[in-house]
Amino acid sequence: MTIIPVSGGAFAAYDVVVGRGLLAQAGAHIAPLAKGRTVIVTDETVAGIHAQTLTASLTAAGVTSEIVAVPAGESSKSFAELERVLDRLLEIGLDRKDVVIALGGGVVGDLAGLAAALFMRGIDFVQIPTTLLAQVDSSVGGKTAIDTPRGKNLIGAFHQPRLVLADIDVLATLPERQVRSGWAEVLKHGLICDAAFFDWLSGEGAAGAKGDSAALERAVIRSVEIKSAVVGEDEKEAGRRALLNLGHTFGHAIETEVGFDEGALAHGEAVALGCCMAFRYSAREALCTTDDVARVEAVVAAAGLPTRLDQAGSFAADRLLALMAGDKKAEGGALTLILARGIGQAFVAKGVDAAKVRAFLIEEGATA
Numbered sequence: 001m002t003i004i005p006v007s008g009g010a011f012a013a014y015d016v017v018v019g020r021g022l023l024a025q026a027g028a029h030i031a032p033l034a035k036g037r038t039v040i041v042t043d044e045t046v047a048g049i050h051a052q053t054l055t056a057s058l059t060a061a062g063v064t065s066e067i068v069a070v071p072a073g074e075s076s077k078s079f080a081e082l083e084r085v086l087d088r089l090l091e092i093g094l095d096r097k098d099v100v101i102a103l104g105g106g107v108v109g110d111l112a113g114l115a116a117a118l119f120m121r122g123i124d125f126v127q128i129p130t131t132l133l134a135q136v137d138s139s140v141g142g143k144t145a146i147d148t149p150r151g152k153n154l155i156g157a158f159h160q161p162r163l164v165l166a167d168i169d170v171l172a173t174l175p176e177r178q179v180r181s182g183w184a185e186v187l188k189h190g191l192i193c194d195a196a197f198f199d200w201l202s203g204e205g206a207a208g209a210k211g212d213s214a215a216l217e218r219a220v221i222r223s224v225e226i227k228s229a230v231v232g233e234d235e236k237e238a239g240r241r242a243l244l245n246l247g248h249t250f251g252h253a254i255e256t257e258v259g260f261d262e263g264a265l266a267h268g269e270a271v272a273l274g275c276c277m278a279f280r281y282s283a284r285e286a287l288c289t290t291d292d293v294a295r296v297e298a299v300v301a302a303a304g305l306p307t308r309l310d311q312a313g314s315f316a317a318d319r320l321l322a323l324m325a326g327d328k329k330a331e332g333g334a335l336t337l338i339l340a341r342g343i344g345q346a347f348v349a350k351g352v353d354a355a356k357v358r359a360f361l362i363e364e365g366a367t368a
């Protein structure tokens with residue numbers, strides 16, 4: 001078992017526990033936090049596979065629980081599902097001493113986290129991430145949100161969990177496509193600030209993208225170390241945290257344009273493509289080399305992830321540009337991109353020229 005603390009001056013410190021068999025021991029970890037009841041927010045798929053292990057473990061530890069399940073998939077990050085979850089919490093009669101447990105992927109974590117942030121102006125919540133993406137990224141750092149047709153995560157709150165339990169064993173039931181999707185955020189962490197980690201991910205560690213459990217565990221631990229250090233320094237993205245958005249300015253625009261239906265572009269797929277685009281844009285601006293770009297594309301493609309815009313669909317440059325201008329990092333309508341001077345050397349670029357980005361999008365295959 002590895003424990004990675006997440007701490008910063010601005011919020012109560014908490015632990016990310018990474019290990020095996022943790023779901024069956026969750027009750028013992030959660031009991032000290034749960035003075036009253038717990039509500040497990042999950043999705044219908046995860047409920048059928050993993051909820052019973054969790055409820056049995058909570059019961060054994062003397063913690064009562066109820067389950068609220070939402071449909072699986074990105075479309076549950078909506079006002080409608082948020083309202084439904086909050087209404088169920090009210091109906092169950094939760095109070096401020098009670099705890100919400102998010103059992104699932106990033107969709108459940110973002111939705112349940114936002115519900116916990118809003119319920120009676122904020123109650124505690126625990127993250128039990130069951131996808132690779134949620135273990136390496138979304139369960140850590142306190143970003144919670146829903147989507148709207150106008151863009152990803154535009155309605156949300158910063159609300160840190162009290163505890164994160166990342167059980168590597170639950171990844172055994174994850175569909176291969178979802179393993180690959182989570183792998184994109186792992187690659188992103190290497191690309192941002194750890195070239196040695198990226199080297200490992202491109203060699204021995206690449207087995208993780210195919211589900212190798214030992215490689216996955218190492219990838220989860222290193223990713224959480226990287227993310228927790230950034231979040232500890234800059235909880236609310238006043239500066240350095242924006243680096244974690246590498247690939248997301250392009251990626252979120254593409255994801256929104258494709259739509260949030262189950263089976264459409266997965267978040268990690270959009271991020272993988274967005275990282276390749278950010279590196280290509282960086283090379284276009286002579287910030288990094290074309291060798292860097294070729295390496296990033298090769299590693300992303302080897303993981304079975306998209307590298308080119310046409311793999312995600314057909315897009316109009318102006319539509320993507322408008323969505324990018326609505327990104328949360330934009331300032332006064334001016335674009336902010338995360339660019340790179342090389343692998344492991346990402347930086348925040350503010351006031352990026354929209355005309356250049358438009359020309360780049362057309363080069364990438366978007367229509368004028």
Ligand SMILES: NC(=O)c1ccc[n+]([C@@H]2O[C@H](COP(=O)([O-])OP(=O)(O)OC[C@H]3O[C@@H](n4cnc5c(N)ncnc54)[C@H](O)[C@@H]3O)[C@@H](O)[C@H]2O)c1
Nearest residue numbers: 045072073105106107130131133137138143170173174267
């Ligand atoms: N808050 C953050 O910091 C942050 C970071 C990254 C991504 N995100 C968000 O996370 C979301 C994507 O999360 P995701 O990729 O986990 O998708 P997801 O939550 O939709 O899960 C993917 C699919 O896997 C299924 N699943 C989950 N765990 C399973 C398991 N152990 N076995 C079998 N099936 C399982 C789910 O039912 C779902 O169908 C996006 O909305 C993205 O914006 C948030």
Ligand SMILES: O=C(O)C(=O)C[C@@H](O)[C@H](O)[C@H](O)COP(=O)(O)O
Nearest residue numbers: 137141143152153241244245248328
């Ligand atoms: O934690 C962060 O900060 C991130 O940017 C991590 C991203 O992988 C994640 O997708 C996040 O939800 C994006 O945040 P947003 O502020 O761009 O919506």
Ligand SMILES: [Zn+2]
Nearest residue numbers: 185248267271
């Ligand atoms: Zn992401």
